[in-house]
Amino acid sequence: MSNEYQPEKVWTWQQQSGGAFANINRPIAGPTHEKTLPVGKHPLQLYSLGTPNGQKVTILLEELLALGIQGAEYDAHLIRIQEGDQFSSGFVDVNPNSKIPALRDHSVNPPQRVFESGAILLYLAEKFGHFLPKELASRTEALNWLFWLQGSAPYLGGGFGHFYHYAPVKIEYAVNRFTMEAKRQLDVLDRQLADNRFLAGTEYSIADIATWPWYGNLVLNNQYEAAEFLDVASYKNVVRWAKEVAERPAVRRGRIVNRTWGDVQLHERHDASDFDGLAV
Numbered sequence: 001m002s003n004e005y006q007p008e009k010v011w012t013w014q015q016q017s018g019g020a021f022a023n024i025n026r027p028i029a030g031p032t033h034e035k036t037l038p039v040g041k042h043p044l045q046l047y048s049l050g051t052p053n054g055q056k057v058t059i060l061l062e063e064l065l066a067l068g069i070q071g072a073e074y075d076a077h078l079i080r081i082q083e084g085d086q087f088s089s090g091f092v093d094v095n096p097n098s099k100i101p102a103l104r105d106h107s108v109n110p111p112q113r114v115f116e117s118g119a120i121l122l123y124l125a126e127k128f129g130h131f132l133p134k135e136l137a138s139r140t141e142a143l144n145w146l147f148w149l150q151g152s153a154p155y156l157g158g159g160f161g162h163f164y165h166y167a168p169v170k171i172e173y174a175v176n177r178f179t180m181e182a183k184r185q186l187d188v189l190d191r192q193l194a195d196n197r198f199l200a201g202t203e204y205s206i207a208d209i210a211t212w213p214w215y216g217n218l219v220l221n222n223q224y225e226a227a228e229f230l231d232v233a234s235y236k237n238v239v240r241w242a243k244e245v246a247e248r249p250a251v252r253r254g255r256i257v258n259r260t261w262g263d264v265q266l267h268e269r270h271d272a273s274d275f276d277g278l279a280v
Helices: 052-066 089-094 117-128 136-166 172-194 206-219 236-246 249-254
Strands: 044-048 074-078 102-105 112-115
Touching (some): 052 249, 089 102, 089 112, 102 117, 112 117, 117 136, 136 172, 136 206
Antiparallel strands (some): 044 102
């Protein structure tokens, strides 16, 4: 394997080196422009895009609403990351890391900001008392898998997904390195799901809600067009789990909120009636 590239002594930013995301990737934080975020009629204000990380939160909110939890009503405002909406002063105020999703809870005074998808799931599960077991051992197991996902997904998305699907140049070493890790993670999940209906046992939880948009979409070939390349059919337990979760009505709704691509899209969600007429 050739090794023609040698890092410079001091790295310099090459703005056009990021492929599909070159226009939004940058090595500094903070806002690029002044813009106030919209605020809808519900206590929960979500600022997001229908990526896997964004789907986590909208799926949980739809699951809570399906249980009749009226306090979980929400406005989902679209953040177009390709256009740099996440770098507005309003968004940076909610999430200084400029990543979707970001939530502001206006049911408390002052309004509480919550950022990072795993933190939002934990916040909502604790606030409403659902999808996180109360018994210590079961709760800990669910949190084990929630934090496993938060640590593993960047290897799948920023690693495998980027180099296999998005990178402007296919680098053999990078594709091989992250394919190996993606398959190792699928094997971790497959072994866990061999003896458990859901990730943390018999109970559907925020661990499943966090993991499905990444690995469920992957094995159902809804992401990266990589199902054949990764031989996902060999992970039978993951496929079984992915299909079962995908059939939940709240998952079908939540996965299209703030989505701007594909056959079924719902750019913003402000009321349950926004789903009317959509094939979900």
